[in-house]
Amino acid sequence: MNKKIIRFLWVSFIGLLALCIGVFSAITSFMVRQNNAALNRVVDTYMEGMSTQIQRHFETMVDMRLIQVGGIVQAIPPESVTTLDQTTRERFERAAAYRGFIHLALYSIEGEAEVLYGEDVTVEDKEIFLADMNNGDKLVTLGTTAGGETMLLYGISVGYPNDVGYPMSGGQRCTALVVGLPIDQINNALSLGVDSTLIFTHIIRADGTFVVENADIASDNCYDWIRENGRNYGLEDIDDTMAELRQAVEARTEFSMVVSIGGEAGHVYCVPLPNTEWTMVTVMPRGVLDEALATLGNQRVWTALAGCSIIMLAMLAIFLVYFRFSRQQMAELDKTKQKAEHANRAKSEFLSNMSHDIRTPMNAIVGMTAIATKNIDKPDQVKDCLRKITLSSRHLLGLINDVLDMSKIESGKLTLDMELISLREVMDGIVSIVQPQISAKKQVFDIFIQDIREERVYCDGVRLNQVLINLLSNALKFTPAGGQIHVTLSQEPSPKGEGYIRTHFLVEDTGIGMSPEFQSRIFESFVREDNKRVHKIEGSGLGMAITKYIVDAMDGTIEVQSELNKGSQFHVTLDLERFEEREEEMLLPAWDILVVDDDERLCISAADALQEIGLRADWTLDGSSAIEMAERRHAEARDYHIVLLDWQMPGMDGIETARRMREKIGEDVPILIISAYDWGSIEAEARAAGVSGFLSKPLFKSTLYYGLSRFKEGAEAKNEADQEAGADYTGRRLLVAEDNELNWEIARELLAPYGFELTWAENGRICLEKFQASEPGWYDAVLMDLRMPMMDGYEATRAIRACDRPDADIPIIAMTADAFSEDIQRCIQCGMNAHAAKPLDMRELLRTLQGLMSPTANGPG
Incomplete structure (x- = not known):
């Protein structure tokens, strides 16, 4: 193979390999980035949902406690209490204890507290607390007992807006009723701080200090803790991020960010808590997710590499196969080149042979014309010259037609013209064409008809004639004088369906045969067997190639069997389309017919055809037996209605058989000669011997029907030859x-x-x-x-x-x-x-x- 082509293929393969690796790498990097972005979106969504759920849970708990506080107010209405005596105190104490509170106090507008149940508590952010109470709001805040215990306080306004509050010991009216619960109940109520969870939830104040801390954090301030972790993680913009976080907490809006938590990435989500000044901070460590993401990324990379490797291996395999095929193609191209050179040599030899073959009839034409001119006063010699000129012209025309047909075939322009034809007429035409040559060479020629179911079919009649004439011309040329040539026509159901009939044409001869080597090349163009046996036999060497092309165009097959010095057999098989319209019913009276022919196949096929048209047929293979059978029937007064005699039979031919049969049975029984030869040359002798008429082979059912119909009572015989002979076109x-x-x-x-x-x-x-x-x-x-x-x-x-x-x-x-x-x-x-x-x-x-x-x-x- 050309080195440039090999170098190009390898460079192309390496470049394609690099391109695939680059594309796979870019796709993998892009997918990793997309995975990170998708993970962040998923975590944000998840954290938002979790925070919303916890927020709603906290809000539900606060609302429930505030409702419980309101239940105390409803149980002990302020307008029903005139003085805060011992009985009233006990009622408050029982109401608080029943609802699980550990602290209950009344607060005045100025912020003075009167504890009715539990320990004294110092309220965190008392000013904000009083402002909300005096405005009639509800509030949740923190308080600290004297023992340092943090307590969660729920307060509702009782005096706002009608100044109707509970009386206090100092003669004042309270503005708020405040109850307390242990701060630990927040964790229990909200299921926060579960060790097995990945999520930790803290509650912080606006300044970042923890209200609820659910993890071991080394700092008291959430902002400082997050900032320190971020710096350890190497985040350069952590101060800006913390400023945004502080601003969001102060503005009581949601905020999300990713920072380092415990040395690994963590997702922080902040959301304000209702009825408080606090913010809930949810932290989810991303170590497990990052590890899963890294594993997924590694798997993706390895999968991509594996996929890339598989594709590369497949490409390499394809490349190697293509490389191998290319080498084979180059080798085949070399063989094709050699074949083309061989074909060119064959064409050159063909042109040389054709030059000889064309010049031969041309020389005859020119020579005979010159001879006729010189002997113009000798009619017999001129007539002989003209006959030879005619024969040479026909041969020259056949050569030219072969060359033109081959030119059409090689250019792909040879087409078929499908039309309705009659197989009987085709075979009759073939017989009329080959009769003169067969008679001249004194060859034995017969046509056998077997199981013909459809005489009328669709086919290119011209091309079918050409196929059969080519085969018969070869048989005639290569069969010596006295040799035998047989054509057998038969039919069977077609595998293509009911609309078709499979038709077989078998052409056999006892000629010189072919060598096995030439049989394998007989259908090639411009090929003739290079053998002294055929050098003197005229031909273009194209007939079989044209025949093969026509048969292939008809979707048929052609096979050849031959043996040197024993003859050849060509078998053509065609699936021809049936003619759907039924012909007229062909039936004759139940006559007894005698068929006499030396070929058993012809006798059997003729007897079958006769039975199909309603006749009873006996047959025999020689004239002597025929005379005995006719004589015996005559003696029994049940003569045959018609006798069909083959003309050429060994021992006693048809004419002699007819003469002796007349002597035995008289003149009443019609005797017809059946033959593939011309009737004109033997008509006088046959009539003298007592022959009534002639039937031309092949004996199709229609041939027998129309040929025998004239013997029905009242029927008139039709003689096409007589009609044609009497044709007159005067005045046209x-x-x-x-x-x-x-x-x-x-x-x-x-x-x-x-x-x-x-x-x-x-x-x-x-x-x-x-x-x-x-x-x-x-x-x-x-x-x-x-x-x-x-x-x-x-x-x-x-x-x-x-x-x-x-x-x-x-x-x-x-x-x-x-x-x-x-x-x-x-x-x-x-x-x-x-x-x-x-x-x-x-x-x-x-x-x-x-x-x-x-x-x-x-x-x-």
Whole structure:
């Protein structure tokens, strides 16, 4: 592999590796920051919820105690007490003790206290306390007993605003009723200070001193404790943070911050307590959370590294596999290069062979033309020259068609034109094409029909003909004189479903066969077996490649089996779409038929087909047995209704068998010759021997039905050959659009003998003008070339169809050398009725004209 490519691949891999590591690192760092931010949000939410819960719990407890104090006032209304005697004191004492209070006192407006129950207590922040009481507020504060015990005090105003308070011993009226509880009840009531919890809750005054301290703190002031821990933690902005905290406490607003608590990060959340001047400070150490976060971060980093490693390993594996594939691709490219060089050499050899193959018929054409010119006064020799020129021209045309087809295949432009065809007509056409060559080489040719369920199917008839003709042409070329060539046509259900029928075409010969090496390359382009046995056999080396391509395009298969000097077998399998419309029911009377053929397969298939149309069939393999069977039935007065005799049989052929059978059974029983050969060459001899008629192989069910129907009572025999022979086109007018004068002359000379009157138009525009200038119905058809100056055949056709004339639908037939299926489709799409390829096949052209032209008094219609 190129060193630059290898270096590029490695540099790309290392760069991609570095990029992945960098991306993973950035993602991990970003996720850690996001985790910290998310943790802070979670802790804030959690602390806020916990503080709110504790705050509400404290508020509930305070409200409950204040309600209890109010209950004392309701139990002992101030207006019901005129003097503070012993009885009243005892009532207050009982009310306080019942509610769990350990202290109860009355306070005057000036702040003088009269203790009714418990010890004397010094009120903290007495001025604030009196101000709230005198204003009718409720207040919770602290007090200290003479013994130094801190007490939680609840006070409510009793004299405000109506100056109706309890009388005091000094003759004054009290302004407030105050009760006390031990300070420890706050912790118990609020579940604060539980050792197992991570959260500690303190209550502080505005100056930072502790009201309730639920942890071992070395300082008496919360601010100093937090500041000292923050400095130990290295927080440079701790003074600013403490200023914000003090400001929030004084303003009685919530505040949250993160500081060092005991050497580790702690989350501090402050919230004011209702009905007090205090602030609740909740502290949650984040050591466990930080450890969990660190563990999670480490796990994330290791997971990211593991993921990165896995991806890197996968990339490395992919890289190595790609590297390996690249090396294989380079090796394959080298092989492809070698194949291309081999193909180029093959094409060069092919062109060399084609040059020889093309020059051979061209030499014959030129030579025979020169000979005919020199011997113009010798009709027989000129006729022989013209026959050889015709044969050479057809061979040259076949070579050109193969090259053009291969060009279409290699450019991917060969298309299929699916149409409704008759397999019987296809096989009949094949027989008519190969008959002359088979007769010339005296080869034995037979077609076998087995289990044909659908005669009419959808297929590209032209391409199917091409496949079969290619296979048969090879069989004819490579089978020596006297050899055998068989075609077998059979059908079976298709795996593609009920809408299709699987059709098999089997072409077998007893020719020279092929070597195993050549069999593996037979379907390659530009390949011919390099063997002295085939050097004198004409061919382009493209037929099998074209055949394989057509079969593949039809989603079919083609297989070959061959053995040197023993013959070859080609098997084509196609799944063809059925024609849904049912044909007319083909049934004949229950006649007894005798089938005579030396091939058992043909006898069996013919007997099966006869039974399908309602007949009873016996068969035998030779003429002698046939005569005995017919004679025995004749003696029993139950003659066969019809006898079918093969023409070519060993020992006694069909004509001799017919002659001897007539001697035994008389003239009443029709005897028909069945053969794949031309009837004309043996008709006179056969008639003289007593043969009643002829049936052409292959014996399809329809062939048998229509061939035997003429023997029904009242039926008229139809002889297509006689009809064609009697066709007369005298008076028919054709408008021929052709820009080449030589082609016009050829068309005139070929068509005029049949009675046609031809008018020449040198291009499409002149053709349109002559059509428009003629009377409606003057021309019977238009023969339209496609490639013409001024206006081509397509434009001329569209212009004629657009004319405002009753005969604008005149039959227009493309007469062109553009003979591919896409050319035919384009002709039909632009409005033409049919297509005839150059060089002209007069039989097909006459059949097309007869089918398209309307009948006239002097025509054949």
